[in-house]
Amino acid sequence: MFDTLTLEKYADVIIWGLQKGRSKAFAKSDFILVNYDHEALPLAEEVCAQLHDRGLIPIHRALPTPRMEYDRYTKANNKRLSTLTPGDKDLYNHLNGSISLIAPSSLTHLASIDPELLNLVQKSRHPLRQIMNTREQMGSFGWTLCMYPTQALAAQAGLSLEEYARQIKLACYLDDGTPTHKWRLLAKQIEALREELTSLGNCTLRVESDSVDLLLKVGERRIWAGLTGRNLPSFELYVSPDYRTVEGVYTSNLPSFRSGNIISDVRLEFKQGRVTAMQAAHSEAFVVKQLNLDEGAARVGEFALVDKRFSRISAFMANTLYDENHGGTWGSMHIALGNAYNNTLAGDVTAYDEELRRSLGFNSSILHWDLVNTERKRVTAILKDGTRKTIYEDGEFTL
Structure with a gap:
């Protein structure tokens, strides 16, 4: 969707945003979680590359596909839905930053799911949010999130994929020679x-x-x-x-x-x-x-x-x-x-x-x-x- 130069500019802007969101500067070998939907893989690769270039340690984690999400809510009982993954608390206690690359392949696949189940999962992740909030207040954690164009987003917005991508480029000033500036x-x-x-x-x-x-x-x-x-x-x-x-x-x-x-x-x-x-x-x-x-x-x-x-x-x-x-x-x-x-x-x-x-x-x-x-x-x-x-x-x- 984006050429190599645009991806490089976008990744640079994202990391600028991540740094701006922290009250303290990053140190060498700080851990940065990179969550990404699978359609944003080209951008995730560039973001991870630039994090390495800055001496940081990216932890890349692909987000579940629409089917994976749907199967989770329809096949897991309440206990399994509300169980945190072993090691997540320890990971979040050591994270120094988090980048989320949003690129959904579907916006409606959970429409039939009981909102109570969605709320159950949201509440179960509250301990992780508390860890992030505490670390953020201490100045040792920052986060940012951004979008990558997908056909699902474009279709729900009533736009062509090309126009949707153009809106992202304009919004993030990626058409500028030096967008971070x-x-x-x-x-x-x-x-x-x-x-x-x-x-x-x-x-x-x-x-x-x-x-x-x-x-x-x-x-x-x-x-x-x-x-x-x-x-x-x-x-x-x-x-x-x-x-x-x-x-x-x-x-x-x-x-x-x-x-x-x-x-x-x-x-x-x-x-x-x-x-x-x-x-x-x-x-x-x-x-x-x-x-x-x-x-x-x-x-x-x-x-x-x-x-x-x-x-x-x-x-x-x-x-x-x-x-x-x-x-x-x-x-x-x-x-x-x-x-x-x-x-x-x-x-x-x-x-x-x-x-x-x-x-x-x-x-x-x-x-x-x-x-x-x-x-x-x-x-x-x-x-x-x-x-x-x-x-x-x-x-x-x-x-």
């Missing part, structure tokens, strides 16, 4: 915006569009985040708000795929920080189950805005990584139901125990589900002194 320059621009947003403090945000009328407070002890290197491409500026303050109506007008289900036109009503009413054009029963995964699943864990001047993504891509970074005509926004992001807490995140997080309205859940709106909109910040300031309009930040 381009990402460094972009990171400086986003950092300047991030600092301005953070300087607004615990303001109230009012979001208005044809189908959105939402109020929320940023929250105490919050900072905005952007272009952390964890997702490539990434153009969003985001914060984990005080979930208790979310009020109003939010509609996601861009479809999303989750666990083999396509979900579209989700309309949510919030009162006192919780979803109190929901409608969806497709897979409404699935959405209900997602909202009931745990106590925090029906609360907001993230609020994000994307500036169309940064993002060259102009098509529906049938994958959240790209769709949550949609640029297009009017930019985009998204909220995420479920878990909040630690990197939006100010200061040393290890100082925030569960009691303190709860007191700050910082949400916790096994769910994190991004729901995207691409309509023309205005976002107004209402500052503590009552001053109103438009911070985003017609797809661009106005700071």
Whole structure:
């Protein structure tokens, strides 16, 4: 799908993102896990080669095929589904980084699987996520993920494979002679915006569009985040708000795929920080189950805005990584139901125990589900002194 030069550029950008996602520099012989779908093998090979060139140790691991995944859920009992592979905890305790290359051969093969089984597996991997989170907070672990074009993705997005690949090249600036340099320059621009947003403090945000009328407070002890290197491409500026303050109506007008289900036109009503009413054009029963995964699943864990001047993504891509970074005509926004992001807490995140997080309205859940709106909109910040300031309009930040 990509020629040799493009693969080399892409791998270089991915490793730049991995390094940016860490607070400490990599040391020689650090272990980097490279998870990849089999269709991304050409990119996985190049990534591993460049990791070796940098003195790091890649641990390559092919992800299960669609049949392997389907057979697991239909043939294994609950005990086997929830059993961690021997050695995984030890591996994760020694990992210094993780790269995931997403290239699915199917997006719908798990559509018939009981969501409770999917949730069982997700919950069983919580100990591994805890290890990664702890190591990340210590500065000894970083991660990133990216996409590789496949026919399955292109078909669900309604694009040709060639156009889908072109969207990836544009989004990651792989058509540029030195894309990593381009990402460094972009990171400086986003950092300047991030600092301005953070300087607004615990303001109230009012979001208005044809189908959105939402109020929320940023929250105490919050900072905005952007272009952390964890997702490539990434153009969003985001914060984990005080979930208790979310009020109003939010509609996601861009479809999303989750666990083999396509979900579209989700309309949510919030009162006192919780979803109190929901409608969806497709897979409404699935959405209900997602909202009931745990106590925090029906609360907001993230609020994000994307500036169309940064993002060259102009098509529906049938994958959240790209769709949550949609640029297009009017930019985009998204909220995420479920878990909040630690990197939006100010200061040393290890100082925030569960009691303190709860007191700050910082949400916790096994769910994190991004729901995207691409309509023309205005976002107004209402500052503590009552001053109103438009911070985003017609797809661009106005700071």
